[in-house]
Amino acid sequence: MAKLWQGSGGGLHPLVEAYTVGEDGVHWDSREDFRLDGEVLLPFDLKASAAHATMLQKIGVLTKEELDTLKKALKEIEELWKKGDFKVTRSQEDGHTAIEQYITEKYGEVGKKIHTGRSRNDQSMTMIRLYSLEQLRLIRQLASDLATAAEARVSDFNAVAMPGYTHMQRAMPTTVGTWLGSFAQGWRDSTKMLDGAIGVLDQNPLGSAAGFGINGLALDRAETAKLLGFQTVQSNPMYCGLSRGMFENVALQAMSLAMVLSSRFATDMMMFTQQETLFLALPDNFVTGSSIMPQKKNYDLFEIMRANGKVFGSLQMQIQETIVGLGSGYHRDLQCTKKAFVEACELGTSTLALLKEVIPALQVREEKLKAAMTEDLYVTDEVYQLVAKGKAFREAYGEAKEAFFKRKAQQEAEASKKPRV
Known part of the structure; x- marks a missing residue:
């Protein structure tokens, strides 16, 4: 659909549109009861439930026929979820309960066995852990790709002189290549922090139950770790509980370097694309317009990116402040970390994905830069x-x-x- 400010030219780049509109009037306004368990995290819960059921059959809790039934039921739920037909109701509280109730209501007694050897605590932790690792690996790949894209353009601009700035005032001569290369090296370094976080989080908490393990049932936690692709088992059951919220904080701290760099890059771009400088530019499908001023070209994506650097930091701090001062064991406070964590991950992936498109499209106005070398x-x-x-x-x-x-x-x-x- 054409925008109020749009003329007869080409449309807005889809990543720019998605990034600048965000959830305003779309995501939140269209859902009366938005539930993260049902919308984002449920596939990871299904994956963990399938691995747990496989392990239960291996240790003799389930028969082969019961395992087949459970896998069939979990696959059905996944297909319903993909079509938007699997709903988590307020009375169910979470996706864990919704899954178990669906299986029990449709397949009877076998649904009552799937929770054997686990608690909603380790069930939720495993779901979030799997999601966290997927997001960390995705952001690491995006940061690496972004660094590569920037590095590829550095040589194009190494000979293009530009003013260097301190205190927002012109300071000393540099080059566009040096300026862009500084961000390229920062994004490259951010992958090292992400690697470190992946190493910390790559531990299987499933089987720790409520944080004290299970007595009287020999769970094979190494089996579920293998099935779920974890590097190792998080062996101390109380540490599993202690890591809830803490590991999410570790993940966001690792993502923060790439986000801070992106926010600072956005600030530079706002300064270098304004009409008083116009050192840099982007094609029209990256910019927006005004509903009243026909001549305007607005670099909205960088204003949103600059703000999202702060929003990301506030979400990370929200998680950190929630877990500070909690004792060991489970506390309902930890439930409040889930929404902030998912929102922060979505901000991180959308920001880096957009910048991957921006860097190759970056245009340098050499005549403007030459005139600025006073x-x-x-x-x-x-x-x-x-x-x-x-x-x-x-x-x-x-x-x-x-x-x-x-x-x-x-x-x-x-x-x-x-x-x-």
């Missing part, structure tokens, strides 16, 4: 030319400063004498 940018170079001739730095600094402002005053005086046309 005399003041080279005063520090003059200082070190004097230092190279043997002068002490502070003496050279004072001499170059005095000479620059003297030249500037002379130029301003001469300019004021020129007749105005």
Whole structure:
């Protein structure tokens, strides 16, 4: 559908549209009872339930026929979920209960066995852990791809001079390649933090039950770890419970470097695309317009990205503040970390996915940059030319400063004498 500000030209890039509109008037307004268990995390719960049932059959709790029935039921739920027909009601509280009730109501006694050897605590932890690892790996790949995209363009711009800025004021000469390369190296380094977080989270909590393990039933936790693709078993059952919320915080801390860099990149882009500078630009399918001013081209995506860096940080801090001060064992407070965690992950993936499209499309306005390379940018170079001739730095600094402002005053005086046309 055409926008109010859109003319007859091409449409808005779909990633830009999705990113700038976000959930405003779409995601939240269209759902009366938005439930994360039913919308985002349920497939991971189904996967964990299938692995748990397979393990129960291996240790003799389920027959082969019962396992086949459970796998069939779980597959049915997944298909219903994909079509939007599997709903988690308020009375059920969560997807775990909804899954068990569906199986029991349709297949009878076997539905009452699937919860053997687990609690909703480790069931929820396993679901979130699987989701967390998927998101960490996705963001790591996006950050790596983004770094690669930026690195590929650095050589294009290494010879293009541009002003370097400190305090939002022009400072010293640099190049577009150096500027873009600084972000490329940051995004590349962020993958190391993400690797570290993956290493921490890649542990299977399933079988820790309510945080104290199960006495009288020899669960094969190594089997469920293998089936679910975990590197190892999180062996201490109380540590499994202690890691709830804490591991989500670790994941977001690891993602934060890429998000902070992206927010700072967005700030630079807002400065370098404004009409007073216009050093950089993007094709029209990355920019929006005004419903009243026909001439406007707005780089909204960077305003949203700049804000989302702060929103991401607030979501991470929300989780950290929720878990600070809690004792060991389960606390209902931990339920409040789920929504913030999923929202933060979605912000991270959407931001990096969009930037992957932005970097290859980046346009450099060399004529604008050349005009911006004014005399003041080279005063520090003059200082070190004097230092190279043997002068002490502070003496050279004072001499170059005095000479620059003297030249500037002379130029301003001469300019004021020129007749105005």
